[in-house]
Amino acid sequence: MKILKIFIVLFLVTNFSELRSDEINDVLKNKILKNIRCLICQGQSVYDSESEFASSIKLIVDRKINEGLKEKQIYQFLREKYGDWIIYSPQLSKNTYILWLLPILLFLIGGVIIQKKIQKKNEK
Amino acid sequence: MNNKFSLFVIIIFLSFCFVIFYKGLNTPNTYTPMVNDKKNIPAFKAKDFYSNNYVNSDKIFEENIFYIVNIWASWCVPCRAEHPLLMELSKNQSIKVIGINYRDNFNNAKKFIGDFGNPYSRILIDKDGTLGIEFGAYGVPETFLIDKNKDIIKKFVGPINQEIVNEIKLIIK
Numbered sequence: 001m002k003i004l005k006i007f008i009v010l011f012l013v014t015n016f017s018e019l020r021s022d023e024i025n026d027v028l029k030n031k032i033l034k035n036i037r038c039l040i041c042q043g044q045s046v047y048d049s050e051s052e053f054a055s056s057i058k059l060i061v062d063r064k065i066n067e068g069l070k071e072k073q074i075y076q077f078l079r080e081k082y083g084d085w086i087i088y089s090p091q092l093s094k095n096t097y098i099l100w101l102l103p104i105l106l107f108l109i110g111g112v113i114i115q116k117k118i119q120k121k122n123e124k
Numbered sequence: 125m126n127n128k129f130s131l132f133v134i135i136i137f138l139s140f141c142f143v144i145f146y147k148g149l150n151t152p153n154t155y156t157p158m159v160n161d162k163k164n165i166p167a168f169k170a171k172d173f174y175s176n177n178y179v180n181s182d183k184i185f186e187e188n189i190f191y192i193v194n195i196w197a198s199w200c201v202p203c204r205a206e207h208p209l210l211m212e213l214s215k216n217q218s219i220k221v222i223g224i225n226y227r228d229n230f231n232n233a234k235k236f237i238g239d240f241g242n243p244y245s246r247i248l249i250d251k252d253g254t255l256g257i258e259f260g261a262y263g264v265p266e267t268f269l270i271d272k273n274k275d276i277i278k279k280f281v282g283p284i285n286q287e288i289v290n291e292i293k294l295i296i297k
């Protein structure tokens with residue numbers, strides 16, 4: 001009886017963990033699909049689109065996840081095929097450095113202005 | 125002094141914004157794919173249209189010649205328009221035309237080939253559109269020119285026209 005109980009517990013645990021891994025894959029898949037632009041749609045992600053292009057991309061992403069590719073590797077694969085535009089969050093490259101560095105630059109300029117103002121106030 | 129510094133910062137900032145927006149106005153906001161980027165052909169396995177056997181990409185592109193890969197479907201109206209041009213290209217000895225039958229019904233595709241002629245030395249089946257994605261395609265029709273180094277040197281989105289055919293002929297000369 002005890003052995004049967006252990007067996008049932010082990011069976012449940014292994015089944016639940018399998019379900020969890022599926023769920024993890026689904027979450028990852030949805031995350032990736034929401035970050036891929038449907039190139040033939042107007043302002044839609046692949047996740048939101050029902051177009052043929054989007055459905056093919058969904059199949060490819062699913063296949064790549066099952067092959068064991070990581071999120072970044074899947075983005076890299078798609079970038080090689082379609083360029084940076086297909087991914088919503090762009091990588092830091094020579095085309096996007098202004099996009100990434102501008103907020104930091106503005107933050108620094110703002111900081112300098114504030115510091116100057118404080119200094120001026122203290123001097124008074 | 126302080127006022128001059130603030131004015132300087134504001135002028136620099138406004139000029140920067142002006143340059144960014146001016147550049148933005150000059151670039152069209154519709155997406156144009158990077159069609160002329162040299163890429164190696166993807167490694168894939170696909171079903172042959174007639175034999176229904178799987179073939180490897182290295183077997184398909186094994187000859188030391190130029191190849192044209194054309195994505196087509198019987199339901200695609202622009203594919204009918206470009207078909208005579210593909211027939212014309214297929215007569216050229218220094219090029220082979222490979223067809224990728226995209227999300228199509230086998231009988232309809234067979235009828236299409238029967239009605240309009242077969243320019244393809246081999247037809248591959250792409251039932252779910254994933255083979256097209258491997259090539260970086262957006263849909264149908266789409267045509268890729270592959271050189272002797274097995275690099276995709278040109279990509280034509282949409283139906284090909286006489287101008288494109290002339291361009292291809294000039295490249296493969």
